[in-house]
Amino acid sequence: xxxxxxxxxxxxxxxxxxxxxxxxxxxxxxxxxxxxxxxxxxxxxxxxxxxxxxxxxxxxxxxxxxxxxxxxxxxxxxxxxxxxxxxxxxxxxxxxxxxxxxxxxxxxxxxxxxxxxxxxxxxxxxxxxxxxxxxxxxxxxxxxxxxxxxxxxxxxxxxxxxxxxxxxxxxxxxxxxxxxxxxxxxxxxxxxxxxxxxxxxxxxxxxxxxxxxxxxxxxxxxxxxxxxxxxxxxxxxxxxxxxxxxxxxxxxxxxxxxxxxxxxxxxxxxxxxxxxxxxxxxxxxxxxxxxxxxxxxxxxxxxxxxxxxxxxxxxxxx
Amino acid sequence: xxxxxxxxxxxxxxxxxxxxxxxxxxxxxxxxxxxxxxxxxxxxxxxxxxxxxxxxxxxxxxxxxxxxxxxxxxxxxxxxxxxxxxxxxxxxxxxxxxxxxxxxxxxxxxxxxxxxxxxxxxxxxxxxxxxxxxxxxxxxxxxxxxxxxxxxxxxxxxxxxxxxxxxxxxxxxxxxxxxxxxxxxxxxxxxxxxxxxxxxxxxxxxxxxxxxxxxxxxxxxxxxxxxxxxxxxxxxxxxxxxxxxxxxxxxxxxxxxxxxxxxxxxxxxxxxxxxxxxxxxxxxxxxxxxxxxxxxxxxxxxxxxxxxxxxxxxxxxxxxxxxxxxxxxxxxxxxxxxxxxxxxxxxxxxxxxxxxxxxxxxxxxxxxxxxxxxxxxxxxxxxxxxxxxxxxxxxxxxxxxxxxxxxxxxxxxxxxxxxxxxxxxxxxxxxxxxxxxxxxxxxxxxxxxxxxxxxxxxxxxxxxxxxxxxxxxxxxxxxxxxxxxxxxxxxxxxxxxxxxxxxxxxxxxxxxxxxxxxxxxxxxxxxxxxxxxx
Numbered sequence: 001x002x003x004x005x006x007x008x009x010x011x012x013x014x015x016x017x018x019x020x021x022x023x024x025x026x027x028x029x030x031x032x033x034x035x036x037x038x039x040x041x042x043x044x045x046x047x048x049x050x051x052x053x054x055x056x057x058x059x060x061x062x063x064x065x066x067x068x069x070x071x072x073x074x075x076x077x078x079x080x081x082x083x084x085x086x087x088x089x090x091x092x093x094x095x096x097x098x099x100x101x102x103x104x105x106x107x108x109x110x111x112x113x114x115x116x117x118x119x120x121x122x123x124x125x126x127x128x129x130x131x132x133x134x135x136x137x138x139x140x141x142x143x144x145x146x147x148x149x150x151x152x153x154x155x156x157x158x159x160x161x162x163x164x165x166x167x168x169x170x171x172x173x174x175x176x177x178x179x180x181x182x183x184x185x186x187x188x189x190x191x192x193x194x195x196x197x198x199x200x201x202x203x204x205x206x207x208x209x210x211x212x213x214x215x216x217x218x219x220x221x222x223x224x225x226x227x228x229x230x231x232x233x234x235x236x237x238x239x240x241x242x243x244x245x246x247x248x249x250x251x252x253x254x255x256x257x258x259x260x261x262x263x264x265x266x267x268x269x270x271x272x273x274x275x276x277x278x279x280x281x282x283x284x285x286x287x288x289x290x291x292x293x294x295x296x297x298x299x300x301x302x303x304x305x306x307x308x309x310x311x312x313x314x315x316x317x318x
Numbered sequence: 319x320x321x322x323x324x325x326x327x328x329x330x331x332x333x334x335x336x337x338x339x340x341x342x343x344x345x346x347x348x349x350x351x352x353x354x355x356x357x358x359x360x361x362x363x364x365x366x367x368x369x370x371x372x373x374x375x376x377x378x379x380x381x382x383x384x385x386x387x388x389x390x391x392x393x394x395x396x397x398x399x400x401x402x403x404x405x406x407x408x409x410x411x412x413x414x415x416x417x418x419x420x421x422x423x424x425x426x427x428x429x430x431x432x433x434x435x436x437x438x439x440x441x442x443x444x445x446x447x448x449x450x451x452x453x454x455x456x457x458x459x460x461x462x463x464x465x466x467x468x469x470x471x472x473x474x475x476x477x478x479x480x481x482x483x484x485x486x487x488x489x490x491x492x493x494x495x496x497x498x499x500x501x502x503x504x505x506x507x508x509x510x511x512x513x514x515x516x517x518x519x520x521x522x523x524x525x526x527x528x529x530x531x532x533x534x535x536x537x538x539x540x541x542x543x544x545x546x547x548x549x550x551x552x553x554x555x556x557x558x559x560x561x562x563x564x565x566x567x568x569x570x571x572x573x574x575x576x577x578x579x580x581x582x583x584x585x586x587x588x589x590x591x592x593x594x595x596x597x598x599x600x601x602x603x604x605x606x607x608x609x610x611x612x613x614x615x616x617x618x619x620x621x622x623x624x625x626x627x628x629x630x631x632x633x634x635x636x637x638x639x640x641x642x643x644x645x646x647x648x649x650x651x652x653x654x655x656x657x658x659x660x661x662x663x664x665x666x667x668x669x670x671x672x673x674x675x676x677x678x679x680x681x682x683x684x685x686x687x688x689x690x691x692x693x694x695x696x697x698x699x700x701x702x703x704x705x706x707x708x709x710x711x712x713x714x715x716x717x718x719x720x721x722x723x724x725x726x727x728x729x730x731x732x733x734x735x736x737x738x739x740x741x742x743x744x745x746x747x748x749x750x751x752x753x754x755x756x757x758x759x760x761x762x763x764x765x766x767x768x769x770x771x772x773x774x775x776x777x778x779x780x781x782x783x784x785x786x787x788x789x790x791x792x793x794x795x796x797x798x799x800x801x802x803x804x805x806x807x808x809x810x811x812x813x814x815x816x817x818x819x820x821x822x823x824x825x826x827x828x829x830x831x832x833x834x835x836x837x838x839x840x841x842x843x844x845x846x847x848x849x850x851x852x
Contacts, residue, residue: 050472085388086388086522086537096536168574170539172536263568271385272385275538276386
């Protein structure tokens, strides 16, 4: 077996083991939280009798280990179960939410990743001169401001004052692509501002690191222009760290945007998860947690594989 | 509201008194400007009703919605599901903004002389949205679903006193274990939406007799409804062709959506921004004084709160005006340590108001002989908006009287299961109930599940029962007055303020009335309002 194939197989197996570990952690986490589903559903209006009735109906009287394995059995057969709180099929309601989350993450990534790398390259090209300083200044400022504040500021000026884009990014299936893009314009803008700096700084640092090497000097002595040197010689060798940080940010765009979802009332997975955590709806929390964990693991795996393929030393290990 | 104020609001409505005069004179009667305007708004708007317009889509932006919501009336507990319920369903009776009973599925109600048997005459020929006609059997099944052994309904407590229910021809008859003059108000509870076959087979099917049918149901995101052509009461409700309830839990997102015209009305405007929002040209802030109140509750069976002198010391130490000013920004009124205010029928407004007094607090504190150990007050932001700030104000004014109050912050998560009704002293809120009996029965009866101050007085229970069976309003008022004073002087309830319902309403929305029964016109704005631009 080719060592690269072996490595990839190993990573995948490890990913599956990690997923199991994550599911156990999430389950334990939800059981040690105070209060239970029945109490959360009925809230202040719970009476001992209605609580007991609801507990029995939801099967909360079974021991936790039995509940965990019952759920695991279902998942292995592709059945995520039904939500305890409203009796809906989890796979169905989660599917729509996941698609929305991916839609937002996709457009945010499509704009922010190329933009970040381009800005990083420009910053290297004009290193320590004013374009570098302006780019660094703006991106570092935007990453330092809490994302909800950027959201509110954009909302006030762009949505309320100018009326260019709606403040409520509530997309649905009946909307055309154009309408959807208009609806998500503000959240995409905020997310871009939030993730830009991290990727831009990493691109800049990684390429600058490579620029110290002897072969870059050789390339310069060959008479290549600075941009050519960066594009042909520096960037390919700096790709591993850049891909790593890009993947981390993509993972953030999928799993970490709950604040943006709340501010713009975007029907994504984050809000769905938070609602169910506060109601102790364990099957839904498990399902969401599993998907989030899977996204993280897969993206990190891709980053690993890309850095293996990009680095001859890892590609041909001794 | 006392009689003079009521007279004055009528004068304004008739145009005999200006708004400015009204606010000025109301202030002389001890009413804040915000409250005066709120009273006025309700009356003036009701008087200035223009003819409703039909068509268009009304969009409501509401907090209190989650992806865990269902359409099952039995499990409804927050605002978005409540708005949904009233869009597709109706109850036997409703409580109108003046606090009177409005017949809906029952066309009339009659009580036996001893108020033990109640006969509800059910309307005929009213179709459910599935095409079938509503029958008295459906009513009976609905009530059974909310009261049977397996019920997990929030209305279970209301149904407890019912001995027997039966159908007789067009009538639905309820026999009570003990007399209750307020049964019609209990039957107006929002859980008791009449469903075909009582919703026994599919409680969340959203089939009812209301003006709209559910088209899109995305819990935690939005709910869209379409008007029914066969709605029986289209003269009075269901003017818009479509209704959308959008879940906007973030306060800033709600105000931005209203300002940018994406929704026509929002609930729960943060009092901090209400006056700023009111300045926007295309909308107004509408508030109604309700029965909801923010409280600090002590278990009177637990030391040191079992000492009434200490409880009185705490009650005198709290600065009520300051709380209404700083926590509610004027959108509310001061409380008097019993859970009833002028929004309730049979309220006795001659009960003296307890004033903030450091001297009296000191006196009672000294008389209590408390050993000076810290008194722990548990609080979280989820107890009520501004609860932590209110607790700090309480701590400061208590300190001035030498009372060592210590604030312990608790997480929002689990507050209602781990702290409220468990710990001896904490912050909380009550939404209020349509009538005094229901409020007292829910939280101050010895046997009540939610007796969150452990108020267990046989003589109080006896008076409550007496008032229940008394059909003479003057006598009932007297009994309720005594009960209120008893609670005010000895109870574990420290009630600094009653909060107003503060809504933001677009100028395009017609028919808005400030309803003391609940926010968003008691969650019926979508079905009772219309679009002026339609």
